[in-house]
Amino acid sequence: MEQTNKERSLVSKVMDGLVAGIVEEKYGAILPPQDVLSKEFNVSRTVMREALSMLLARDMLDVRPKIGTRIRPMSDWRMIDEDVVNWRFRAKPDPLFLRDVIEFRMLIEPRASAQAAARGSAADIAAIREAFDAFRVIRPGEPAYQAADELFHTRIVVASGNQFFKQMAAIVRGALSTVNPLVTDNNGLWETAVSSHQRVLEAIERRDPKEAEIAALAMINYSAEEVGGKFSAEPPTRV
Known part of the structure; x- marks a missing residue:
């Protein structure tokens, strides 16, 4: 259970960092590959994959073959989700x-x-x-x-x-x-x-x-x- 809680906390921190980069327009329109992001955040690919999947579920990202993980317009984000609301209001x-x-x-x-x-x-x-x-x-x-x-x-x-x-x-x-x-x-x-x-x-x-x-x-x-x-x-x- 302790390991599970630790992993959840790590996923949340990675999500928060990814969102900060998105609203600050650090990544442009396409996120870097998962292995690059894993190194950037110093986490395993499993943790990074989970963090990205959470953002995908909130309609913030879109995975496209041969293109990669595209950042969706903020108007598409699932605003009914409280986390998404808080993240969206961070942007200018x-x-x-x-x-x-x-x-x-x-x-x-x-x-x-x-x-x-x-x-x-x-x-x-x-x-x-x-x-x-x-x-x-x-x-x-x-x-x-x-x-x-x-x-x-x-x-x-x-x-x-x-x-x-x-x-x-x-x-x-x-x-x-x-x-x-x-x-x-x-x-x-x-x-x-x-x-x-x-x-x-x-x-x-x-x-x-x-x-x-x-x-x-x-x-x-x-x-x-x-x-x-x-x-x-x-x-x-x-x-």
Whole structure:
């Protein structure tokens, strides 16, 4: 069992290293042969083969005869997989990816907020309030700001009670980690962020699904407009 755990840990480290090389565009379009990669990572071919097979299963790679192991476009990666989500958000964001990230949030978070208001338990709503109280006293740029924001949004998704939405929590966290650094240098952001988060919270506490959904959409639209301005691109169409 000890050897098995050690091998699993080694495979995970190799996967992490391969992904780092992919998102940093170290390898180009085609990965080096397995024996070359094995030497690069100083692991056996068995470990390397297992690591590559895990990435293949996540639609990140494609093996083609006489060509080798091709790196698939990030848009093909299996984003429902939490590891893939975390890896994808490591890469430098581009306008198309940011558009898709914000559109995803517009689809999921407003509805999750409405459902949290309609059927979240008292404990769920208290947890959202607790996350907000922590968030409201932390300024952008402080170490705990990102974690506090992610906790607030994640707890709303959990309070929705929808098992599929819960599976999407990793994407919500990744979306926030990508978008927040692009908008936190706005001088008025902190006050606006606190106000918009509070509006969502209070609608949920009042058990007002319609207002919770509208408030959540308004909160995301603000980020969309800021990101659109940063990239000189049209923000996603409001739903």
